Amino acid sequence: MNQKIFINKAEASGIIALDLLNYKPTTEIVELDIKDHLFMGLIVKEKEFKESIAAVDFSVYNEKAVAIVCSVDAIIPPWALMMLMEKLAPYVVYADLNNAETVLLDLWKRRLMYADLKCFKDQKVVVRARADHDPALYLLAAGLLKPLVKSLMYGEIGLPKVIFKS
Known part of the structure; x- marks a missing residue:
């Protein structure tokens, strides 16, 4: 045949x-909007900012990547970001001052670089x-x-x- x-x-x-x-x-990425911690939703006042972030239960960010954003046009001083990171550090696997899409890309590139x-x-x-x-x-x-x-x-x-x- x-x-x-x-x-x-x-x-x-x-x-x-x-x-x-x-x-x-595969890490979950969540956004944290700084706007929620601004005085009148517009400016950073040290006392009010400290009180606002002290009232947050940052354990909700446990084992997550956090994309820190500000949805209003405000000037955020570097010390405010440092205070925020000090609260996040015990919980998060990664945090950056970027939107969730950019954080995903950064994490993806890191995984590829270290593969x-x-x-x-x-x-x-x-x-x-x-x-x-x-x-x-x-x-x-x-x-x-x-x-x-x-x-x-x-x-x-x-x-x-x-x-x-x-």
Whole structure:
């Protein structure tokens, strides 16, 4: 009989996929609005600010990442941020003066930077394309993988865009 043998060319290519989604942080990110601790919702007055943050149960931020924002146009002196961080520090895993999206990206980039990528050494690697990922992640991945891999690609294993070959 005449049997046709199908060969999976993608599998036979030896290309390994790196999915950036595997490095997405799982830490819950919450926003803390400084506006709630401002005098009349507009300015920082030391006494009132101290009293306001002293009344907060910061344990609600336990094991969370905190994105510190100010939803009103107010000048926040650095000492006020330091006081706020002093209260948050025993509880949070990360805090930054940024919105939740930026904090997520920062944490994601940190996870990628500290990831053990040795398994990609001297391999043909394709970084999976995902429209919802920030382009900064691809920039970082390329920089981290370039010294390790034999070839770097973008897209999917079956139809990758070659970035470089050594």
